[in-house]
Amino acid sequence: MKLDLTPDELLSTTRAVRKRLDLSKPVEREVLEECLHLAQQAPTASYSQNWHFVVVTDADKRAAIGEIWRKVCYPYLERGGAREGQGKRIGDAVVHLAEHIHEVPVHVIPCVQGRYEEKPNALVSSMYGSIIPAAWSFMLAARARGLGTVWTTFHLMHEREVAEILGIPYDEVTQVALIPVAYSLGTDFKPGKRKPLDSMVHWNDW
Ligand SMILES: Cc1cc2nc3c(=O)[nH]c(=O)nc-3n(C[C@H](O)[C@H](O)[C@H](O)COP(=O)(O)O)c2cc1C
Numbered sequence: 001m002k003l004d005l006t007p008d009e010l011l012s013t014t015r016a017v018r019k020r021l022d023l024s025k026p027v028e029r030e031v032l033e034e035c036l037h038l039a040q041q042a043p044t045a046s047y048s049q050n051w052h053f054v055v056v057t058d059a060d061k062r063a064a065i066g067e068i069w070r071k072v073c074y075p076y077l078e079r080g081g082a083r084e085g086q087g088k089r090i091g092d093a094v095v096h097l098a099e100h101i102h103e104v105p106v107h108v109i110p111c112v113q114g115r116y117e118e119k120p121n122a123l124v125s126s127m128y129g130s131i132i133p134a135a136w137s138f139m140l141a142a143r144a145r146g147l148g149t150v151w152t153t154f155h156l157m158h159e160r161e162v163a164e165i166l167g168i169p170y171d172e173v174t175q176v177a178l179i180p181v182a183y184s185l186g187t188d189f190k191p192g193k194r195k196p197l198d199s200m201v202h203w204n205d206w
Contacts, residue, residue: 001146003187013189014140016090017148018097021182027106027147032181035141042134045126050113051134052173054166057106064165065155066102069178072154073098086193097150097180104180108149109166110135111173131176139179148184151177 112131139149163170
């Protein structure tokens, strides 16, 4: 299924989807491969194409990763305290995802070759710049096909444990996120609320 979205609609409605993930509907491998083919078109530093995507559909592995995700998520939410408004809505959605993360049919973990602890910013930027565009293209391609995704990083506090579960060579490969993927419940998403443009754009001077 391809949604009838203009490029601007696609770019403005690819939301963090947590509550509206269809946990009962499997995601076809071919659809994931289409999204990954599109992700491959993203740029990489020096044309290195040094990224990997680990696609996890195995239920036991998703359950083990889900435990780790929750172990970081709940204390994080507690540290944030009671919130109101948008913060509370996001917090409720994060709790919902935490309770169901193992049921989300696919976890996608974008990775990049190398380890970058203590490396200079120029190298670290090249590394992130070589994987995040591809991962975001994956998320856009997924949205265009009626899938919901959300960029998450909780599990990275226990990156080595997740590497062991998935056989990722930790000393050679950096994980950058965990993207839960499922068909979305409904496909009508709206542009998110953002700060005024002039609070974050600087013309010629900071
Ligand atoms: C670097 C990064 C880390 C994030 N980590 C998490 C996470 O661990 N868990 C989670 O539920 N959402 C996480 N998010 C999702 C953000 O909360 C979400 O993108 C933001 O609230 C904007 O949502 P919206 O685009 O739907 O408005 C992360 C996003 C980014 C860019």
